[in-house]
Structures are given as structure tokens and as C-alpha cells.
Amino acid sequence: DQLTQQLRQALARAELRLHLQPQFDIEGRLRGAEVLLRWQHPHQGLLAPADFVPVAERSGLIRPIGAWLMEQSIALLAGPLRGSGLRLSVNVSVQQLHDDTLVEQLDALLSRHCIAPGHLVVEVVESLLLAPGMEARLAKLRALGVEIALDDFGTGYSSLRYLQELSVDEIKLDKAFIDPLHQAEDAPLARSIIAMVRTLGLRLVVEGVESAHQVDFLRRQGVDLLQGYHLARPEPPEAFLARLDARA
């Protein structure tokens, strides 16, 4: 269809953008960002992933697009972010891990640019872990010094078993678990999950933080990183990089 055709040309026409949503520790220090894809569509304005990532996945275009995004992200780590200690977290679709192409691309990029381990995080959703061969491929990524984050945690199936059996470095608690704090003082389910993840020694990132009340709650629970509109919206790389100069 038309959108697929336009998306096919979007890479060559340099219409894709990456936005960065800052992640902060509990003391409010900037620690990194999640990389979020945007498409500056010639007629429809700036499109969010929901508008075109499904099309990209169905058409296979997610692979060249994902490869481009990874290159851009590593260029940021190797360039303006070098020495900052900040990390970037990049979303990856199941199609991108279908074979070892991504592993090979990252192996080449990381060694060419001398990126220290732990600065690049790959975010995968729980359902991806069900696909054959995924465990081995994620293990190869980890061997390269890439960390693995389980995204949208708690919204898929079998999450608890994965925590025990798979080697992931980080859990991203889905926004849905802290939404109750908009109406209530407490969110017992969030509290329990946070305690469990901490017991397992995994890093915990909470997404969708929209209020000071949520920040207070999460500080008491001892989460590692916070991400959400209350702290910062996704922003163009220039805006994110301006934060480096503003840091104390």
C-alpha cells in the first residue's frame, strides 16, 4: 500500500529521526535515554512508532530501519556522549533478531567505535523471548557487552519464569502498574513486583512516570531509573545533548 511505499523511500530521503527520552536515577541525575523512532512524513507531519512500526514489521522494512537506528545510536555514544557515562536503550523487534545479522552488525559497530560495555541496552518485549533461537542470540549480544532490558514488563505472559531462566540485565516496569497512583496513595502490585525484581538483583526502570506523587512512591521503593513525562518527554538529540552542558 501507499504507506509501505513511502516508508520504503523514507530512509533514502532521510525522513526518519530518533528522539531521546531521558532516564534519571532516584536522585534526579541524568543517566541516559531511550531511543524512540519518529518519521517526519512529507504530508502527515511527525509520526509516532504506533503509526508505522507495525507496517515496517510486516513489510520487513524494520530490518534496514532498525540497522539505521542502531548506527545512529552508536554514533551518538561514540561522538557527543563519549565520556559522559550516559547509556542509550534501543528498542528491537523480533524480526531484527531473526538471525545473527544484528549480532554481527553490533559486533562490528561496537568494536569499530570502541564503545565500553554497558553503554548500549537492547529492549525486547516478553513475547519475543518465545521465538526459537532467541536465547542464544541474546546471549551473543550480552557477550558483546550489550545489556538486555525486558520492555513493557508485566503485560505479556510467563514473565515470572523468564526472570528466573533468562539472562536479562534490566526490567522495564510497564506504566500500567503505576497508573493506580493517580487515584490512590498506594500501588501494592507495583510494590510487590519492584521488591521481587530487586531480590533477583536486576536493574529496574519504571516507565510512564507522570506525577511527583509517583516519584515519591518509587523513591521509597528504591527503583534504579525513572522515565516519564513528569521528568522529560522524548526530545530531539540536540535538546538531549544540551542537558550535558547543563549538568552540574
Ligand code: G
Ligand atoms: O515513542 P512512542 O512513545 O510512541 O513509542 C511507542 C512504542 O514504539 C514503544 O513502546 C516502542 O516499543 C516502539 N518503538 C519506538 N521506537 C522503536 C524502534 O526504533 N524500533 C521498534 N521496533 N520499536 C520502537
Ligand code: G
Ligand atoms: O518502548 P515503549 O513501548 O515502552 O515506549 C515508551 C512509550 O511510552 C513511548 O512511546 C513514549 O513516548 C511513551 N511515554 C513515555 N513516557 C510516558 C509517560 O509518562 N506517559 C505516557 N502516557 N506515555 C509515555
Ligand code: MN
Ligand atoms: Mn521501550
Ligand code: NA
Ligand atoms: Na515500555
